[in-house]
Amino acid sequence: MSLTITLPDGSKKSFPGPVSGSEVAQSIGQRLAKDALGIRVDGQLRDLTARIDRDAAVSIVTYKKRDGSVDPDALFLMRHSAAHVMAEAIQRIVPGAQLVYGPPLEDKFYYDIRFPDDRHLRESDFAAIEAEIAGILGENRAFTRYEEARDACLARLKREGNKYKLDNAERALAADPDAKLSFYATGEPGRNWEDLCRGPHVPSTGRIGAVKILSLASSYWHGDENSDRLTRVYGTAFGSQAELDAYIRQREEAAARDHRVIGARLRLFHIDETVGQGLILWTPAGSIVRKELQSFISAELRKQGYTEVFTPHIGRLELYKTSGHFPYYKDKQFTPFLEREDLDRLSSSGCTCAEMVNRVEGVSARLAAGINERTGTQTITPDRILPDDQLLGGFMLRPMNCPHHAKIFGSAPHSYRDMPVRLAEFGTVYRWELSGELNGMTRVRGFTQDDAHLFCTEDQVPAEIQGCLSLVKTVFATLGIKDFRVRVGLRDPDSDKYTGKRESWDKAEQACRDAARSLGVPFSEEPGEAAFYGPKIDFVVKDVIGREWQLGTVQVDYNMADRFDLSYTGPDNRPHRPVVIHRAPFGSMERFCGVLIEHFAGAFPTWLAPEQVRVLPISEKTNEYARTVEDALRAAGVRVSTDLGNDRIQGKIKAATDWKIPYLLIVGPRDAEGRAVSLRVRGVEKDAGSMPLDQFVDRIGREIAERRAELSVLTQ
RNA sequence: GCCACCGUAGCUCAGUGGUAGAGCACACCCUUGGUAAGGGUGAGGUCGCGGGUUCAAGCCCCGCUGGUGGCUCCA
Numbered sequence: 196m197s198l199t200i201t202l203p204d205g206s207k208k209s210f211p212g213p214v215s216g217s218e219v220a221q222s223i224g225q226r227l228a229k230d231a232l233g234i235r236v237d238g239q240l241r242d243l244t245a246r247i248d249r250d251a252a253v254s255i256v257t258y259k260k261r262d263g264s265v266d267p268d269a270l271f272l273m274r275h276s277a278a279h280v281m282a283e284a285i286q287r288i289v290p291g292a293q294l295v296y297g298p299p300l301e302d303k304f305y306y307d308i309r310f311p312d313d314r315h316l317r318e319s320d321f322a323a324i325e326a327e328i329a330g331i332l333g334e335n336r337a338f339t340r341y342e343e344a345r346d347a348c349l350a351r352l353k354r355e356g357n358k359y360k361l362d363n364a365e366r367a368l369a370a371d372p373d374a375k376l377s378f379y380a381t382g383e384p385g386r387n388w389e390d391l392c393r394g395p396h397v398p399s400t401g402r403i404g405a406v407k408i409l410s411l412a413s414s415y416w417h418g419d420e421n422s423d424r425l426t427r428v429y430g431t432a433f434g435s436q437a438e439l440d441a442y443i444r445q446r447e448e449a450a451a452r453d454h455r456v457i458g459a460r461l462r463l464f465h466i467d468e469t470v471g472q473g474l475i476l477w478t479p480a481g482s483i484v485r486k487e488l489q490s491f492i493s494a495e496l497r498k499q500g501y502t503e504v505f506t507p508h509i510g511r512l513e514l515y516k517t518s519g520h521f522p523y524y525k526d527k528q529f530t531p532f533l534e535r536e537d538l539d540r541l542s543s544s545g546c547t548c549a550e551m552v553n554r555v556e557g558v559s560a561r562l563a564a565g566i567n568e569r570t571g572t573q574t575i576t577p578d579r580i581l582p583d584d585q586l587l588g589g590f591m592l593r594p595m596n597c598p599h600h601a602k603i604f605g606s607a608p609h610s611y612r613d614m615p616v617r618l619a620e621f622g623t624v625y626r627w628e629l630s631g632e633l634n635g636m637t638r639v640r641g642f643t644q645d646d647a648h649l650f651c652t653e654d655q656v657p658a659e660i661q662g663c664l665s666l667v668k669t670v671f672a673t674l675g676i677k678d679f680r681v682r683v684g685l686r687d688p689d690s691d692k693y694t695g696k697r698e699s700w701d702k703a704e705q706a707c708r709d710a711a712r713s714l715g716v717p718f719s720e721e722p723g724e725a726a727f728y729g730p731k732i733d734f735v736v737k738d739v740i741g742r743e744w745q746l747g748t749v750q751v752d753y754n755m756a757d758r759f760d761l762s763y764t765g766p767d768n769r770p771h772r773p774v775v776i777h778r779a780p781f782g783s784m785e786r787f788c789g790v791l792i793e794h795f796a797g798a799f800p801t802w803l804a805p806e807q808v809r810v811l812p813i814s815e816k817t818n819e820y821a822r823t824v825e826d827a828l829r830a831a832g833v834r835v836s837t838d839l840g841n842d843r844i845q846g847k848i849k850a851a852t853d854w855k856i857p858y859l860l861i862v863g864p865r866d867a868e869g870r871a872v873s874l875r876v877r878g879v880e881k882d883a884g885s886m887p888l889d890q891f892v893d894r895i896g897r898e899i900a901e902r903r904a905e906l907s908v909l910t911q
Numbered sequence: 912g913c914c915a916c917c918g919u920a921g922c923u924c925a926g927u928g929g930u931a932g933a934g935c936a937c938a939c940c941c942u943u944g945g946u947a948a949g950g951g952u953g954a955g956g957u958c959g960c961g962g963g964u965u966c967a968a969g970c971c972c973c974g975c976u977g978g979u980g981g982c983u984c985c986a
Binding site: 296297298299300301305307315316317318360362363364366367370374376377390391392393394409410411412413414415416417418420424425426427429455459460466468472629630631632633634740811813814815816841842843844845846847848849850851852853859861863864865866873875880881882883 | 912913914915916922936940941942943944945946947948949959976977978979980981982983984985986
């Protein structure tokens with residue numbers, strides 16, 4: 196039976212019967228056959244040796260594509276193969292190390308390994324492992340795939356005593372009972388190292404160009420912290436040592452753009468261990484950036500009809516019991532603080548700690564009944580209900596702003612005519628993040644959300660979601676942020692854990708989709724990712740190291756108004772439940788500014804720059820004129836300073852350049868004479884010519900007022 | 912929290928058991944120089960904290976603390 200192979204250029208080749216990928220490559224050309232690393236059969240990546248037994252579209256995977264770029268599939272094959280080689284090397288060095296799972300990633304690979312209790316891996320082992328790897332690559336052993344019948348395979352894995360691999364096989368079979376379990380030998384089956392693996396791989400170890408071990412980490416089996424702890428060994432592989440070196444260099448350069456590095460150098464923020472981990476001290480320079488951003492956002496909010504509120508950073512425990520934040524999310528919160536009198540009374544009566552915790556976390560029968568009745572479900576279970584005289588009060592640092600805002604809404608009557616009510620606050624919240632999760636400004640324990648709660652009628656939900664997204668669009672456009680993605684979290688259609696009516700959800704989900712589409716950036720719909728109380732839209736950006744951070748979110752909430760018994764009067768003169776939309780489109784000022792520092796690499800547009808202009812007198816002879824220039828700019832509201840030091844002008848320029856100041860005004864006798872300034876623009880390594888002082892003041896004023904992204908004084 | 916690595920001047924870093932160093936930044940002096948570092952002098956340190964080993968510890972050992980990377984993209 197003959198079969199037809201369609202190649203990427205559309206040409207077809209006929210073969211008398213099943214052929215391997217390498218035979219197809221061979222039939223096209225010697226050179227291609229030599230360079231081939233694998234094949235794609237109808238888009239699916241396979242071994243070069245895989246047999247094709249039906250008509251298919253086939254393309255040969257080589258390291259470099261026609262256009263000279265590296266084929267990601269080739270890197271995938273290479274890294275997956277490198278993971279095997281690394282695992283073999285590690286097992287030689289540490290006998291008894293059990294392999295768990297070793298996939299290729301976007302730019303590296305890892306292998307999760309369970310090491311014997313008495314022999315952990317250290318970075319000092321890397322050199323020996325890399326030497327073993329080099330040896331294996333030099334032997335150029337073929338990756339040899341063979342399949343084994345289900346029962347034989349399971350029996351063999353059991354015999355080998357590696358529960359992790361057995362689990363992998365069982366999971367694969369659970370997903371597809373007809374799946375063929377395959378092994379890959381790095382060389383000859385039975386003689387060389389083997390691993391249960393789905394493949395595919397490069398033809399032989401010699402085809403892996405260069406491998407480097409990057410780092411060690413701890414991980415959990417199946418990502419479950421209650422499960423076995425594993426050691427994760429990260430590495431990467433490239434086609435050549437030069438590319439690997441370039442990758443390492445690029446990682447180092449990215450590290451230099453890290454907001455923590457730039458933030459320290461430009462004195463934008465400070466974290467002090469005595470103040471506490473994950474708590475940001477905004478220094479004067481960073482505070483300017485933040486304040487300017489907040490002013491910008493506030494101005495946009497006013498245009499959209501928001502009203503601003505201020506609320507305190509703490510609230511009574513009862514508030515969070517009502518909202519449901521406590522104790523359900525207690526692991527993510529700072530411990531509540533109790534009143535001194537209560538503590539004294541309890542300690543003198545011999546109260547145990549466990550008992551105290553119970554009394555703090557319990558609720559009164561009255562509160563439980565009220566909430567259960569309003570929400571229509573038993574959200575407060577009987578085991579948490581305690582008699583009033585046993586309950587302990589106290590306060591909590593707030594983990595969210597919504598309870599305070601709900602209370603503001605509830606503090607006055609509302610008519611449908613006044614809806615929606617949009618309460619905005621740059622609200623500071625506190626969350627107990629694991630110490631290992633903390634990261635500069637992007638993961639902290641105290642942060643200020645650009646928060647607002649929109650209390651609206653059900654019909655108003657789509658327009659309000661759209662309003663939130665148009666705000667995001669405006670702000671991102673002004674800042675030139677284009678590289679972000681949007682996640683639309685929808686409900687899992689098979690689950691009934693969600694509150695709110697099905698029709699409401701349908702409408703809100705559609706509104707989220709429509710709004711996301713209107714942004715004109717990629718967005719993904721993710722069923723099952725909605726909160727139990729409503730669908731949501733998240734905005735996600737990448738940092739310089741390639742890590743993703745969620746910035747803002749827009750969430751529809753069908754639950755909160757119930758819990759706080761909020762209502763407005765409808766046209767029928769009866770009370771109605773509002774729908775609440777939580778929205779913090781930029782997430783937190785901390786994370787957002789951290790991302791912005793990296794986005795601009797510290798070179799902020801003029802309106803955001805802590806120091807917008809520095810005046811540099813050529814010598815002391817023009818110090819006085821420099822003061823005149825400084826005064827004129829300051830009077831116009833420009834953030835300006837003057838360098839009166841006794842450096843030469845070259846030195847002053849170097850110093851100012853390090854601070855990434857948008858405009859430098861060099862003033863010497865020539866300028867003083869004609870009330871002019873000699874301009875130097877950030878990023879332009881030369882004298883930008885002279886300009887009348889008044890014109891400069893005028894133009895920079897316009898640039899700042901319009902929040903221009905570009906330094907436009909020369910081009911206006 | 913868990914695993915690995917790291918913590919020396921404000922910053923970047925050197926210092927393999929024997930009297931704490933460099934560059935930049937800072938202060939002062941000389942220099943008054945037209946577009947990315949003129950020259951000199953000086954000040955600045957509980958070497959993250961606590962314990963131990965040693966005649967002697969920044970260095971070796973233990974504990975703590977803080978930072979960094981990572982903690983599934985299901986064979």
